[in-house]
Amino acid sequence: MQRGTAQRRAILQALREAPGPLTAQELHELARADAEGLGLATVYRNLNELEREGRVVEVRLPGDARRYEPAGRGHHHHFRCVRCDTVFELELGCPLSMLEDVTLPGGLHVTGHELVLFGVCDACGGSASATRRDSVSGSA
Ligand SMILES: [Zn+2]
Ligand SMILES: [Zn+2]
Ligand SMILES: [Zn+2]
Structure with a gap:
């Protein structure tokens, strides 16, 4: 090979x-x-x-x-952890779908958008029950 x-x-x-x-x-x-x-x-x-x-x-x-x-993953958005810089795929549906292919006042026709969410991931203590710990790279 x-x-x-x-x-x-x-x-x-x-x-x-x-x-x-x-x-x-x-x-x-x-x-x-x-x-x-x-x-x-x-x-x-x-x-x-x-x-x-x-x-x-x-x-x-x-x-x-x-x-x-x-x-080939189609239209989706991302979440970036501000502590460890890991970027995650967001599985939820597009929260801005009401802005697809619409014309806004002033004749502005929307053909697309970008959206990135920022926050703290689970491993970095994002959920309330998790305790704060330093990010460890390479953990499975
Ligand atoms: Zn993180
Ligand atoms: Zn992606
Ligand atoms: Zn979208």
């Missing part, structure tokens, strides 16, 4: 298993556990190729590094 194929598969798998879109650095950390000798430059090269093939899409959140997620 070619080494490149294994690396590419590890990258795709890490993207699929993540709670949300990953930066190239986060992806590198996760994928290299399954792909020996995987370098950050290789991660970038694979991301470019996968994006060109339409299998991965770029996600841009304000004030954040570029992130990537598997293509």
